[in-house]
Amino acid sequence: MQEDFFPERLIKRFYLFILFLMSITGFGQMPIFKRYYIADIPGLAWLANFYFTHYVHYIGAILLFAIFGYCIVGYLLVGRQRFRLTGSAYIRIVLLTAIAGTGIFRVLKNLPDIVFSPGFTMFVDISHLIFMMIFLLVTAVFLVMKTGWLTLRQ
Amino acid sequence: MKKISRRSFLKTTLAAAGAVGASGLALPASVQGADPKELATLIDIRKCVGCEACVDACKEVNASKFPEPEKPFPKMYPSRVRAADWSEKRDVQDRLTPYTWLFIQSATVTINGEEQTLTIPRRCMHCQNPPCADLCPWGAARKLENGITRIDADICMGGNKCKVVCPWKIPERQTGVGLYLDLLPSLAGNGVMFKCDRCYNRIEKGEPPACIEECPEDVQTIGPRDEIVKRAYAVAKEIGGYVYGETENGGTNTLYVSPVPFETLNKAIEKGPGRPHFKAVEDSMAHADNLAKAMIIAPVAGAVAAVGRFYKAAKSVSETDGKGE
Structure with missing residues (x-):
């Protein structure tokens, strides 16, 4: 059992990235990125595509649920022996x-x-x-x- | 449209919830869907003579729902945000506007070697899985149990998202009305989106939509969707015609039957802003529906991965604890 068990470093980074993606695509469900020129920034035009941000939000939710499952079971199996919430x-x-x-x-x-x-x-x-x-x-x-x-x- | 207060906003929300609950009870047997409850309309293009009685009836019956904007409009930022004002052009009837929820489209086509002009009532298709309602960030656009897709003018912020995601670009915006005026009128929102609500308030009382009631040619029929689909195909078989709406965007509650293919009609009609097409439309929400299924599997997959990753460690920890005891 590693010292930095929960969440493991890679999982933690992945979790933070997914949360960021979920926030961006979630706020992208409101028509604000085009209005406020954010979607005009090269590479960010996809933020104004409601269907695309919706799919990414769903994919983010799938990954987030997988991380939840992984972390809950990992904590119950091993983490709680040495750590408390x-x-x-x-x-x-x-x-x-x-x-x-x-x-x-x-x-x-x-x-x-x-x-x-x-x-x-x-x-x-x-x-x-x-x-x-x-x-x-x-x-x-x-x-x-x-x-x-x-x-x-x- | 009147200005709303917080109290009326809440009242409307509660009333709308109650109305939907009661809507299934008020309908007479002739229009009430057995099971499923969704009602659909069939528009028989052959019968339409383009008299616009349906358009006039729609405007008259729904006049109280039309926007009465406050002017001058609040200045909106940034400068790219443009006001949409149809209040001085209420008589426009050759396209959809916030004051024209139904209009007559015409197409000159050749039938049996003879050139004919067909006239076609056009309005919201009332999709079975409407992307406007699915993707509305506030719940202002919503689907009712009886198959109507409705935009609540007291909640809509006029962001135009429903129009962007609509395969037919049906909703139309009017600036200077709605909730955004009470929030941050310069920085968020831009009015209210308007479209056909298939006379939801008349349906609640068991009355047919005004466009159906006033049509002298009985162009439209309303009834349970499965019966309407059957009827559409029966008419199509009888005339050697074609059906539109059964599968478009996953299925709509407005179906058309035409004596010519819809590709032909689509080429012949004038299309553009406020003038919807007749193209084949794939189910806009199909990908999202498939991803939704993956959400059920995801936590299980994560849990299984954790068991695989930590099972040995858990076993060794419990063995160590056992020895310690």
Whole structure:
């Protein structure tokens, strides 16, 4: 068992990259990148393609769910013997669960045979965005505080 | 369209939720879908004489839903953001606008060696899996259980995304109305998107859409989608014609039957802004639907990878603990 088990360095970098991609493509679902010239920057025209950013967002979700599965099982099998979750980890888990949960309902809504009520549709759409914004804010605070996910058990 | 307050915004949202719940109950047997509940319309192009009675009926019945913009419009930034104003051109009837949700397209074609001009009512196709509703970031565009795709004017920010992703570019924008005026009118949003809502409020009361009711030629028929599809093919068989909408964009709740191929019609109609095409359309959301299936497998695959990676380590840790005891 390596000292830097959770998440393993490669997984951690991959997780951060996917989160960045999810944030960009998530915000790209609003028509802002074209309006504010960001999609005019060479190489970023794809940010104004709603279908493309939507696919990338879905692919990001697939990879993120795989990382969640990997990390949860890895922690339960080995990590928890030596590490415990920090308080900030619990906050992250709650927010990530809320983001993933509302995201799952968004995906369900987009399937051909599933229709939610207008009120619930609006709740899911807006809460997904709000949870993500809270998560980014909280993560920035944890970054400044240098609070990680795990700490060594005493 | 009236200006809305936060209270009316909430009231409308709740009322809309209630209305959708009740919508299946209010419909008479003649128009209520058994199961599935989706209602579709069939437009028999042969019958249309281009009298525009449907267009006039649509404008009259939906007048209260049309935008009444506040002017002057707030200055919007950056400068590339342009206002879309149709309020001085409400009489335009040869294309879709925020004040014309249905118009008559014409096509001169040759049928049995004789040149004929066909007239075709055009409006929202009401897709079975509408990308405008799927990709709307606010839930302003949404599909109702009875197969209607509707944009809620009290929630829409007028970002035009629904039009960009619509295979037929149906919704049209009016600046100077809607929720964006109460938020950041200079920096976000640009009005409200408008399109046919297939008279959802009349359907709720068991009444047919105005365009269907007022048509003197019975061009349109409404009913459960499976019956409408059957009917479309029955008419097509009878006249040696063609059907549009059964599979376009994964299936739409507006179907057309034509005596000439839709490729021919598409070549003959005037196309462009506000004037939709008749091209074959692939299912816009098919890739996303396939990716959704992969989301179920992903966490399991991650968990299996972790077991493969850490199983030995976990075993050795438990053995060490066992020896220690």
